[in-house]
Amino acid sequence: MHELSIASSLVDSVLEFLDAHKVKKVLTVRLAVGELNCVEAEQLCFCYTAITQKTAMENSTLEIETVAAVVQCPRCDYRGSPKYWEDARSAAPIPTLECPKCQGTVEPIQGNDCAIKTIQFVA
Amino acid sequence: MIQTIEASPDEIYDIELEHSLLEANAKLAKENRSLLDRHGIASIDVMGAIGSGKTTLIGRLVERLKDRLGVAVFNGDATISSDADLIARQNVPVVQIATVNGCHLDANLVGKALRKIDLTKLKLIFIENIGNLICPAEFPLGSKARVVVVSVTEGQYMVRKHPHMFLGADLVVVNKIDLASAMEVSIEDLIADVHKLKPDLKVIRTSCKNGVGLDELTASLLAI
Numbered sequence: 408m409h410e411l412s413i414a415s416s417l418v419d420s421v422l423e424f425l426d427a428h429k430v431k432k433v434l435t436v437r438l439a440v441g442e443l444n445c446v447e448a449e450q451l452c453f454c455y456t457a458i459t460q461k462t463a464m465e466n467s468t469l470e471i472e473t474v475a476a477v478v479q480c481p482r483c484d485y486r487g488s489p490k491y492w493e494d495a496r497s498a499a500p501i502p503t504l505e506c507p508k509c510q511g512t513v514e515p516i517q518g519n520d521c522a523i524k525t526i527q528f529v530a
Numbered sequence: 531m532i533q534t535i536e537a538s539p540d541e542i543y544d545i546e547l548e549h550s551l552l553e554a555n556a557k558l559a560k561e562n563r564s565l566l567d568r569h570g571i572a573s574i575d576v577m578g579a580i581g582s583g584k585t586t587l588i589g590r591l592v593e594r595l596k597d598r599l600g601v602a603v604f605n606g607d608a609t610i611s612s613d614a615d616l617i618a619r620q621n622v623p624v625v626q627i628a629t630v631n632g633c634h635l636d637a638n639l640v641g642k643a644l645r646k647i648d649l650t651k652l653k654l655i656f657i658e659n660i661g662n663l664i665c666p667a668e669f670p671l672g673s674k675a676r677v678v679v680v681s682v683t684e685g686q687y688m689v690r691k692h693p694h695m696f697l698g699a700d701l702v703v704v705n706k707i708d709l710a711s712a713m714e715v716s717i718e719d720l721i722a723d724v725h726k727l728k729p730d731l732k733v734i735r736t737s738c739k740n741g742v743g744l745d746e747l748t749a750s751l752l753a754i
């Protein structure tokens with residue numbers, strides 16, 4: 408249920424923006440979610456719809472795009488996509504922190520954040 | 531060709547914002563961390579599913595540590611169990627942290643708890659997170675290490691089902707190993723799954739029932 412707290416902080420931020428600008432109606436909010444984050448898009452959209460009711464954001468669309476993970480290996484200097492775990496029991500392959508080159512542990516340098524990219528609105 | 535005429539809409543704007551939703555928490559986490567560092571206190575965020583044994587483990591660790599150094603416990607988990615009382619009965623400071631939506635602890639709540647207790651005599655704080663399988667990287671608390679507790683009663687595929695939990699962990703505890711054969715769970719396979727996600731992650735096997743692994747866990751936490 409951390410989707411609910413992410414959705415409320417999202418809505419708070421947008422409403423704050425609306426207060427500062429002359430906005431009639433919000434059409435679309437675009438959110439970028441890192442691949443290494445475990446934000447569940449469907450749940451997030453559900454929470455979004457629920458808490459935007461009776462606000463200036465009512466009936467607006469939440470678009471979620473995934474930001475690909477980038478990892479860096481402190482041992483062999485590999486930098487790029489993570490290694491995926493293909494046969495794990497989940498719908499999609501799971502990004503791991505195993506270095507694709509030397510099998511050491513890599514550090515994520517992109518793919519952990521969750522950020523509002525753009526707001527589309529009618530003024 | 532059919533021409534449609536539409537009412538001209540009001541002007542539509544597209545504004546780039548680049549506003550991180552996790553940044554505010556991350557900033558407070560850093561503040562917690564520097565407050566703790568200033569007092570020379572190590573803090574350990576204990577995460578894991580409901581019933582994995584977080585409270586029990588913390589209780590056993592407090593028993594082992596409290597005569598050696600100042601220990602406190604923050605409990606974000608609202609479940610009332612005899613083990614929670616066990617911690618309170620050991621005469622260490624306990625702060626119960628209630629979250630608004632019962633979702634997860636955040637750095638703001640932990641910051642408030644830190645202001646509630648006398649930090650001068652403390653060396654170690656255990657923070658029991660809510661029994662929720664979120665990824666630790668999302669809501670850092672400012673702790674020095676994040677421990678994920680997984681028990682064999684959660685089944686053979688627990689790690690595969692909740693991989694994100696482990697990516698941000700500094701230590702994994704496989705608990706309730708006394709029940710492994712009854713549960714027909716292979717501890718080796720469970721640990722192999724952890725290492726598929728993060729090869730160098732330290733894993734310690736414990737049983738709060740017969741005490742196996744608790745000394746090793748205590749030593750690892752003291753080395754953090």
Ligand SMILES: Nc1nc2c(ncn2[C@@H]2O[C@H](COP(=O)(O)OP(=O)(O)O)[C@@H](O)[C@H]2O)c(=O)[nH]1
Pocket residue numbers: 578579580581582583584585586587607609611613661705706707708709736737738739
């Ligand atoms: N058999 C066995 N039971 C355990 C072990 N650790 C905890 N338990 C039991 O598991 C239940 C849940 O433990 P608790 O610490 O409350 O879990 P929490 O929700 O993660 O805090 C309690 O009944 C504990 O006594 C263990 O290593 N072996």
Ligand SMILES: [Mg+2]
Pocket residue numbers: 584585586607609658
């Ligand atoms: Mg508990």
Ligand SMILES: [Zn+2]
Pocket residue numbers: 480481482483484485506507508509510511
């Ligand atoms: Zn490498």
